[in-house]
Amino acid sequence: MERLTAKGNDKIKSAVSVRDSAKQRRETGLFFLEGARLCADAAENNVQIFRAFFTPKALEKYAEYARKVADKAQECFEITEELSSRLSDTQNPQGIFCLCRTEEKDIKTMSVRPDGKYIFLENVQDPSNLGAVSRTAEALGVDGMFVCGGCDIYNPKALRASMGSALRIPVFACDDSVETIRYLKDKGLLALASTPDSGAQLITDVDMSGGVVCVVGNEGNGVTAQTMAVCEKKVTIPMGGRAESLNASTAAAILIWEMVRR
Amino acid sequence: MERLTAKGNDKIKSAVSVRDSAKQRRETGLFFLEGARLCADAAENNVQIFRAFFTPKALEKYAEYARKVADKAQECFEITEELSSRLSDTQNPQGIFCLCRTEEKDIKTMSVRPDGKYIFLENVQDPSNLGAVSRTAEALGVDGMFVCGGCDIYNPKALRASMGSALRIPVFACDDSVETIRYLKDKGLLALASTPDSGAQLITDVDMSGGVVCVVGNEGNGVTAQTMAVCEKKVTIPMGGRAESLNASTAAAILIWEMVRR
Numbered sequence: 001m002e003r004l005t006a007k008g009n010d011k012i013k014s015a016v017s018v019r020d021s022a023k024q025r026r027e028t029g030l031f032f033l034e035g036a037r038l039c040a041d042a043a044e045n046n047v048q049i050f051r052a053f054f055t056p057k058a059l060e061k062y063a064e065y066a067r068k069v070a071d072k073a074q075e076c077f078e079i080t081e082e083l084s085s086r087l088s089d090t091q092n093p094q095g096i097f098c099l100c101r102t103e104e105k106d107i108k109t110m111s112v113r114p115d116g117k118y119i120f121l122e123n124v125q126d127p128s129n130l131g132a133v134s135r136t137a138e139a140l141g142v143d144g145m146f147v148c149g150g151c152d153i154y155n156p157k158a159l160r161a162s163m164g165s166a167l168r169i170p171v172f173a174c175d176d177s178v179e180t181i182r183y184l185k186d187k188g189l190l191a192l193a194s195t196p197d198s199g200a201q202l203i204t205d206v207d208m209s210g211g212v213v214c215v216v217g218n219e220g221n222g223v224t225a226q227t228m229a230v231c232e233k234k235v236t237i238p239m240g241g242r243a244e245s246l247n248a249s250t251a252a253a254i255l256i257w258e259m260v261r262r
Numbered sequence: 263m264e265r266l267t268a269k270g271n272d273k274i275k276s277a278v279s280v281r282d283s284a285k286q287r288r289e290t291g292l293f294f295l296e297g298a299r300l301c302a303d304a305a306e307n308n309v310q311i312f313r314a315f316f317t318p319k320a321l322e323k324y325a326e327y328a329r330k331v332a333d334k335a336q337e338c339f340e341i342t343e344e345l346s347s348r349l350s351d352t353q354n355p356q357g358i359f360c361l362c363r364t365e366e367k368d369i370k371t372m373s374v375r376p377d378g379k380y381i382f383l384e385n386v387q388d389p390s391n392l393g394a395v396s397r398t399a400e401a402l403g404v405d406g407m408f409v410c411g412g413c414d415i416y417n418p419k420a421l422r423a424s425m426g427s428a429l430r431i432p433v434f435a436c437d438d439s440v441e442t443i444r445y446l447k448d449k450g451l452l453a454l455a456s457t458p459d460s461g462a463q464l465i466t467d468v469d470m471s472g473g474v475v476c477v478v479g480n481e482g483n484g485v486t487a488q489t490m491a492v493c494e495k496k497v498t499i500p501m502g503g504r505a506e507s508l509n510a511s512t513a514a515a516i517l518i519w520e521m522v523r524r
Binding site (some may be wrong): 070078128132135139140141206237238239240245246247249250254257259260 | 390394397398401403404466470499500501502507508509512515516519522523
């Protein structure tokens with residue numbers, strides 16, 4: 001394993017820029033992972049690992065995780081504690097890091113289950129919300145998650161908040177919400193747009209026995225008008241209390257629960 | 263309004279210590295609020311404001327909020343921008359701060375609705391989780407929230423995450439979970455303890471038409487054995503997926519939703 005020591009090393013620099021910049025992630029088709037468990041999750045779920053970095057201490061302390069990662073990685077490097085601190089977003093880095101390839105999934109090649117339950121996030125901005133929704137989606141067992149517009153699912157904070165679930169469940173990133181929802185409707189799914197508007201149909205009154213895709217919008221602005229228009233129904237979570245609205249990840253949790261519980 | 267300028271001012275020092283220390287909050291019976299909206303929420307909801315601090319800029323920019331706060335505060339002080347930065351937990355402070363009195367609510371004086379729905383948090387540690395649950399509890403309209411053990415509802419991060427809901431809904435802090443739950447059972451409530459244990463009764467199969475109190479436990483360890491023992495049923499959220507568990511605030515959201523939706 002080649003050993004990197006120089007602070008200005010190009011491989012470290014490019015890993016940091018992928019970690020910190022959504023633009024870099026888009027342009028390189030790479031994303032950054034930190035932590036023994038998260039990197040091993042990627043290896044186990046056939047995420048393509050382009051580069052892996054380990055401190056000598058991590059190779060010893062997290063030997064089993066490190067082996068899984070090293071087996072799947074195209075290139076492996078040993079790094080100093082100093083470089084590990086440079087790569088890390090946390091106070092006490094574990095010393096294992098990966099650069100992985102984002103998978104280009106063409107929606108046309110995706111197998112949509114006509115009776116499946118899907119959650120669709122449009123322009124959800126907060127990384128903690130993105131991570132929380134993917135964790136809930138995995139725990140409650142949805143068939144897949146769509147992320148569209150400004151949803152940066154490969155943000156390191158989102159990946160950490162997801163506890164790796166975003167690497168384990170089917171996630172499809174798409175550019176055009178309207179086109180994607182049309183495609184899903186053609187596949188037989190009922191498309192629902194969620195809104196805090198109390199005039200919309202109560203989520204408890206919607207027949208969700210067949211396939212459903214439910215759209216949750218941006219924290220401040222909700223689902224966009226054009227996406228609203230292409231969905232079959234507007235639905236809402238009845239709120240008995242005085243708060244203005246639910247947090248986006250809480251709303252998504254209740255909508256996912258309503259899709260799967262029946 | 264007296265003007266404070268000295269960095270070492272005792273009133274500023276004691277406000278910071280209340281902000282930063284759970285022990286200080288317990289010993290003084292005070293808690294700390296930051297932000298125009300949150301402080302005005304406290305004033306409107308008859309929280310006792312012991313001291314209020316304003317920058318000249320805040321008195322101008324947030325005049326309406328500031329007036330509400332000043333009307334209710336026992337003591338008001340004008341502070342410099344420098345002291346505002348010292349008091350603030352945020353990057354761009356709004357320049358309005360309060361020290362408020364925690365209300366000692368004796369559970370024996372609390373009116374428990376025999377058909378009410380109550381959420382009970384035991385040793386929930388994460389301030390974001392505490393804040394998120396109180397926001398959900400308010401939005402979905404529960405009748406009250408109990409916090410027990412290590413739940414520090416007056417943590418500044420929890421109060422911020424709650425968007426002020428913890429100041430608007432009935433919140434009861436208690437020392438002894440077992441005693442409190444016994445009392446609530448005597449009042450006619452069905453006491454449920456939630457657990458990720460798939461052997462427990464599915465939450466969807468429980469009759470919640472009457473009064474219910476549902477206990478959510480610590481993020482890592484769940485509901486304590488002694489609290490479990492005093493509850494009538496163990497209940498669980500059926501999980502179809504592979505994740506090990508739901509986040510505590512997500513689990514609480516689904517349990518609250520199940521209590522109120524029917």
